[in-house]
Amino acid sequence: MDQEKTQKPNRIKKILRITGIIAGVIVAFFLAAFAGLLIYVDANDDQIKEVIINQLNSHLDADITITAADIEVAKHFPDLSVRLSGTTISPSGYAPGLPAFARAGTFYIRIDLWSVLRKEYIIKSFVLEDTDVVVYRSESGKTNYGFLIPEDSSGNTESALPQISVPSLQLKNVGFRYIDNRDALEFSGHIRASNLSLKVRDSVVSINLEITAKADVPGISLPGEYTSLLLEAGYYPADSMIAISGGRIAIDDMILYLSSETISLSAGKGYNLNVEARDLDFRKAIALVPGQSEKIALEYNPYGKISFTGTIKGADLYSGIPEVALTAELKVDTLCPMGRDLLLHDMTATLETGYFPDNPAGFYLKLTNLKTQAQKNTSLEGWIVVRNLEQQFINSSLQGTLDFSDFAFLLPDNSIAEGITTMELKYKGRISGLRKDFIKELETSESNLKVDFRNGRIEIPGKEAPLFIPAIKADINPEKAIITALSLKTGNSDIQLSGHIDKILNMLDKKNASGNLVIRSSCLDLDQIMSLWGNKDENTAEKSGFMLPELNTNLDLTVDKLIYSRNTLTDIRVQAHSTEEELCIENLRLWGCEGQLTAQGSLYDYTAKAPRMNATINGKGVAISEVFKMFHDFGSESLTHNNISGSLTTEIYLSTTFTEDFHPVMETFTADANLLISDGALSDFGPLTEFSGFLGLDDLSDIRFETLENQIFVKENTLYIPGMEIKNNKLDLYMEGRQSFEGEMEYHIDLALAELLSGKYHERNRDGEFGVVQDDNRKGTRLFVKVSGTTEEPKFKYDTPRARKRIGEELRAEKEELRKLIPADDDSAKVPESRENFEILWEDTNKITKDSIPAPKKKKKEKKFEIDW
Secondary structure: OHHHHHHHHHHHHHHHHHHHHHHHHHHHHHHHHHHHHHHHHHHOHHHHHHHHHHHHHHHHOEEEEOOEEEEEOOOOOOEEEEEEEEEEEEEOOOOOOOOOOEEEEEEEEEEEHHHHHOOEEEEEEEEEEEEEEEEEEOOOOOEOOHHHOOOOOOOOOOOOOOEEEEEEEEEEEEEEEEEEOOOOEEEEEEEEEEEEEEEEEOOEEEEEEEEEEEEEEOOEOOOOOOEEEEEEEEEEOOOOEEEEEEEEEEEOOEEEEEEEOEEEOOOOOOEEEEEEEEEEEHHHHHOOOOHHHHHHHHOOOOEEEEEEEEEEEEOOOOOOOOEEEEEEEEEEEEEOOOOOOOOEEEEEEEEEEEEOOOOHHHOEEEEEEEEEEOOOOOEEEEEEEEEOOOOOEEEEEEEEEEEHHHHHHHOOOOOEEEEEEEEEEEEEEEHHHHHHOHHHHHHHOEEEEEEEEEEEEEEOOOOOOOEEEEEEEEEEOOOEEEEEEEEEEEOOEEEEEEEEEEOHHHHOOOOOEEEEEEEEEOOEEHHHHHHHHOOOOOOOOOOOOOOOOOEEEEEEEEEEEEEEOOEEEEEEEEEEEEOOOEEEEEEEEEEEOOEEEEEEEEEEOOOOOOOEEEEEEEEEEEEHHHHHHHOHHHHOOOOOOOOEEEEEEEEEEEEEEEOOOOOEEEEEEEEEEEEEEEEEEEEOOHHHHHHHHHHOOOOOOEEEEEEEEEEEEEEOOEEEEEEEEEEOOOOEEEEEEEEEOOOEEEEEEEEEHHHHHOOOHHHHHOOOOOOOOOOOOOOOOEEEEEEEEEOOOEEEEEOHHHHHHHHHHHHHHHHHHHHHHOOOOOHHHOOOOOOOOOOOOOOOOOOOOOOOOOOOOOOOOOOOOOEEO
């Protein structure tokens, strides 16, 4: 028993000794093998380098050249490190026209040998420094990176990947360029530093990447500073697919999050990438869009935040523009859609958009839950939808309140605008059509605008009174504008308008519009309106002309009081209709000029700059001086409203062309007036005044009469008086003639000489203002005078032809009376036919001889008088 106990420890010792011997042998063999490896690596460095290059070339289908290789075993034992210098990677069958894919200054890798023995490859360090990478495609489509794109791996039955772990893969000072001559695209970038962690387990490569880089892409305003990218993904080599579990791109303080399900890395395979961003700075985000779009966007001066989620899809990861579908929440602090004049703030909306490169018609952009405000009381809400990138169909609905003061910038500088309107706008049409032909697009669109405007006021510098707009209420669409109420007031004037206009957009396109309008005014002071709102700058090359709109409509106008040319007309009622070429006044009735006036007429080409008018005016009991004044004295400078007075009954036919300011063009002015004047006076009428001055009498400077009936004409800048006979107890006068607007004249005056020679003139004047009207058939000597020349230098001479005509008429009248008194068979009583011998005798009722007639007083040399008997 004791012997057995003694033998047990000896056996244990023997086992331990044998185990130690075996372990020593193993260590010796390992050391011998390791020493042999060191000797072999050191002695066969070139052969090992060649084996490595051949293996890489066979797997990558590329041409690789290495200037120097350094393989170390002992330095980091049990790790193996490889350092390559001057490495160049080119596509297999390198052609001179294709640039090398990569040129690396230094490539370093360090592998755990024990992990290799366990078939769990741990690459402790992977460093790539001072490297240039060029990705190139020629115009023919040939590339220098085809060896990197895996073929379709469907049906691949290769064995699973070994377990690999790369805790740290570092890129330092790596530049890259992308050159695509087929699509004329080129960009470049630079990686300052990156850290990549790879781990392969169960044929899945886990990737954790952190990179700091910057890039220069034409058309995209990327920041000049370096940008960081974080990426967590899984790579499935068997299927050549990658899935991004979490990605993050940080640009300045903006972060874009990326994720995806599996994405095929094979050429020609589609992909789907999820994107998300939260509270991006609006202006910084705009800075990333292409230059022209950035410029347009910045014109709106936006400030605010945008958050969005969406997807980016593509048919091929290596070519083509991807599809984009995003849903975003907009929060815009401020936005200036019309420069800096209109400031919108607190804008919120939900944005949905989709862009499809191969199907532009599928593009859509939706703004829902849109709300915004302006500086003061303006607020809007609604929705907008845009479809089809080429046609740009739009459907929208906006409603809200507009503060007119927010839009004062549309008026001249320093203007004031006030008023509040509720508005509802619906529009369905094409944005592209609005740009191409605004009016035509509106005509074909489905649109409607409802406006209810209250308490408006406009003040414009230089205008002496504001324009008040108490109310505008209208419902407008391309087919019809229904004006429930439109009220305007300025100075003493006010206007209330209601009715409807069909095809109102035609007025903007110089086409015909139709409708019915009712206009009411308690006072319309045209003199004041033109004074307050007319263009007072005479040096302005382009005057503010007054042009009527082109309408085919019925008009009913009622004005209680109208002031024009300092005349006041009352109880005006106008009924008219218009076509595209003619405004026809069917009935005009008014009280004014101390009587009643009615008119009918037409205004032709009333939308042109030179409209024409034909009109017939009837007056009863009106003051003739006021009529002359209203119609600008019918163009006459000698017979004006200052020269004539009395109560007029008349019928006047007028025709003229107007200027842009609606003043008659006198060269085209024609008038034909039948006049019946009662209790009238002719004062300081140029021709009679000059004649009276020549005779040394004051009697013809102020002629009063009980009744005067005459007809006057105005044509071709000339006033025609066919015949005017004035009889009262002072004189018996007949006058006819013509006078041009330039002052040239020709008058024929027939005056009873007895009245001029009578010493009883003043005694007879005591009988009354008009006295006893003289007998038209009285016997007596008459004076016939012709007045010619100009108003500045009149000429007087005895009118011999007219005197002969008058004497002949009187002789024939006397002969006819004698024939009636003397029987026809009494030859002795026959009146002799011969006119050769007769004598004109001057009456000497007052025994006044020719010598006793005082000579006319000499006039000053201001005007030249010429008497020719």
